[in-house]
Amino acid sequence: MIVSAQPRPIGHPGYSETLPALEESADAARKLVRTALAAWHLDELTDSGVLLVTELVANAIKHTNTRRIRVVVSRPSERFVRIGVVDKARALPQMVKPDGDLLTSGRGLLLIDALAERWGTDVYRWGKQVWAELLSESTE
Secondary structure, three states: OOOOOOOOOOEEEEEEEEEEOOOOHHHHHHHHHHHHHHHOOOHHHHHHHHHHHHHHHHHHHHHOOOOEEEEEEEEOOOOEEEEEEEEOOOOOOOOOOOOHHHHOOOOHHHHHHHHOOEEEEEEEOOEEEEEEEEEOOOOO
């Protein structure tokens, strides 16, 4: 995988990649997150970051009819890493209430809420970005 952004401790550019809105794109998204976290020496966030991006990608694919998604990994400050997925749908994500059916689906936003320090949605005229932030205990 070619990553064109240069690693910087914080700010932009971060790492991003446009992918087809297919389940197979989750693998490329996980690689992008691993690459960014390794460049920033934040390997302790890898497991959580990989799970977050997997769920964000799955939600974008399952709940929108967009053809492409953009995965964005940035570092808005020394303590936070933001992982987001951009799509062209304006519908906001809805967290479902836990019930017996969660054994097979519907856990995505619950997992994101449990893993992330904070998460949210930025709405644009043409779509949205659903993002989650991880807190790093170490700073460079």
